[in-house]
Amino acid sequence: MIIRDCMKRDVISIPPTITIRDAARVVVERHIGLLPIVDDQGRLIGVVRLNDLLTLELPDFVNFITDVDFVHDFGAVETTRPEPYLLEQQVSTLMQPAIEVEEDCGVVRAYALMLQHKLPDLPVVAKDGRLVGLASHVDIGAAILSNWQYPNSGQP
Amino acid sequence: MIGIVISTLLFLVSLGLIFSEKLNRTIVAFAGAVLMVGLGMLFGFYSEAQAIAAIDFNTLGLLLGMMILVALLEPTGVFQYLAVWAGQLSGGKPVRLLVLLGTVTTVLSMFLDNVTTVVLIAPVTILICEILGMSPLPYLMAEALLSDTGGVATLLGDPPNILIASAADFSFTDFLTHSLPIVLVAWLVALLLLRFLFRRELSKPPAHPDAILELEVSEILTDRVTARRVLIVLGAALLVFFFHAVLKISPAFIALSAAAAALLWVRPDPSTILKKIEWSVLVFFVALFVVVGGVQATGALERLVSVLNNFGNVAPVLFGVILIWLVAGISAVVDNVPVTIALIPIIQGLGASGMNIDSLWWALVFGAGFGGNGTIIGSTANIVVANLSERTRTPITSALWNKRGLPVMLATCLVASLLYVIAYPLFR
Numbered sequence: 001m002i003i004r005d006c007m008k009r010d011v012i013s014i015p016p017t018i019t020i021r022d023a024a025r026v027v028v029e030r031h032i033g034l035l036p037i038v039d040d041q042g043r044l045i046g047v048v049r050l051n052d053l054l055t056l057e058l059p060d061f062v063n064f065i066t067d068v069d070f071v072h073d074f075g076a077v078e079t080t081r082p083e084p085y086l087l088e089q090q091v092s093t094l095m096q097p098a099i100e101v102e103e104d105c106g107v108v109r110a111y112a113l114m115l116q117h118k119l120p121d122l123p124v125v126a127k128d129g130r131l132v133g134l135a136s137h138v139d140i141g142a143a144i145l146s147n148w149q150y151p152n153s154g155q156p
Numbered sequence: 157m158i159g160i161v162i163s164t165l166l167f168l169v170s171l172g173l174i175f176s177e178k179l180n181r182t183i184v185a186f187a188g189a190v191l192m193v194g195l196g197m198l199f200g201f202y203s204e205a206q207a208i209a210a211i212d213f214n215t216l217g218l219l220l221g222m223m224i225l226v227a228l229l230e231p232t233g234v235f236q237y238l239a240v241w242a243g244q245l246s247g248g249k250p251v252r253l254l255v256l257l258g259t260v261t262t263v264l265s266m267f268l269d270n271v272t273t274v275v276l277i278a279p280v281t282i283l284i285c286e287i288l289g290m291s292p293l294p295y296l297m298a299e300a301l302l303s304d305t306g307g308v309a310t311l312l313g314d315p316p317n318i319l320i321a322s323a324a325d326f327s328f329t330d331f332l333t334h335s336l337p338i339v340l341v342a343w344l345v346a347l348l349l350l351r352f353l354f355r356r357e358l359s360k361p362p363a364h365p366d367a368i369l370e371l372e373v374s375e376i377l378t379d380r381v382t383a384r385r386v387l388i389v390l391g392a393a394l395l396v397f398f399f400h401a402v403l404k405i406s407p408a409f410i411a412l413s414a415a416a417a418a419l420l421w422v423r424p425d426p427s428t429i430l431k432k433i434e435w436s437v438l439v440f441f442v443a444l445f446v447v448v449g450g451v452q453a454t455g456a457l458e459r460l461v462s463v464l465n466n467f468g469n470v471a472p473v474l475f476g477v478i479l480i481w482l483v484a485g486i487s488a489v490v491d492n493v494p495v496t497i498a499l500i501p502i503i504q505g506l507g508a509s510g511m512n513i514d515s516l517w518w519a520l521v522f523g524a525g526f527g528g529n530g531t532i533i534g535s536t537a538n539i540v541v542a543n544l545s546e547r548t549r550t551p552i553t554s555a556l557w558n559k560r561g562l563p564v565m566l567a568t569c570l571v572a573s574l575l576y577v578i579a580y581p582l583f584r
Binding site for chain 2: 059060061063064065067068069070071072073074075076077079080
């Protein structure tokens, strides 16, 4: 099975020029974990993950202390918001290089990529780089597992 | 004569490259050492046997032993425990927090490496400040400054002290009677100065003083058994340090014995512990010993000493004070370890020419120790804290350091100079 058969074609994407605040609004309204960023031709140029946005609010110490279990009350951290000027910056400042696959990519390869890069969703592009779909790890995982439902699955 | 020129040139080039920080200092020193021995053999001014004899194994042994103890202690969480405990004791009051965290850092850095101390305490400091809703800047800077200051007090506190103690044959108790009293005064002055310099930041009460009490101290100490064992060994070692001169055993032997005892008692996977040893530091020391040994073997230092002796009519006490400020000035902009390693044979040479050098050793201790506070790159502890803060919302900048750190360096050097002059007969 290839990724085209299990991806969602109705993809939400954003241009690199919108503000971080607006990108956050898209996440809030659409409840998605990955925002593909496309240029004006619709080509994928990067992604912003929910985690990238949240680093603006997370306290610094989580980067230094690996086990925060002993911190039972985050105190002031819970009510500290990012500086307004940070939210007015372009979302491209938080952009990460995209890990994407082409439409004919096998689902097992796709799943392995997601696993290794810890991606919540995997953008799918056409040969010319245009964003054509998005597959969540549940989409891909379920597609793989669906092969198991037939009696002689696993046989060549 | 050709030996003098070659070795001096090689030494100065190596030192220049180390100070320029364009190349890793360990690589420079390592290549320099090999080159020094090679050229020495070629031109007949330095042999392999002389190079090996130039290595101060007492310094290396002491560093290695203490590094093993710290490597064993670090994963137990005992350092974080102390920092959180200090935070809770402060009740979230800024000035009290500064004093308590500063004291914990100082006391730890008196017995452990300054860098290790700040690496372990700074993250917890950031945590405490963030949940309280305060900027961690004053506390981080205070920790770097006070750990450097505290480290001057004991033989174990700072690598220059270990080097000087080994060269001058100063004992652990010599440091407690000569250095500790001056450091106590300098430390108090530094703390009061920090209180003044950061008065604006420290006047704001925290938004959430209660959050700090919700930290579960018992969950931080993840390995009580190991912590207890290593601390018992460390405590016993400190006790023996008091008597090492009487017992006629070297500090290195005590540290290595303690490390062996702790390893036997804790029985960790040695490969994980040995990975935590800062081998690059140890290799750097060895290499630098070999480089300086090459210069020494040619007799270049005797010539320098005879030049210095022409200034012999300067009053010895003035000479000491000049040395404090000169070394402090150099240590403020470059690493104080190479400075110390380079100056040791010169002072030894002055001693061989008949000068009373005990007071000069102490001047070197204070200069190298307090000087590092001067700039953001003056000591490794400063660099580590600055790098850490760069990954936070409130980075420590060079400009900020010049405004808040440099005054501390000047004040501590001033205190050291004044007390040095007043108590000069005791340093001879």
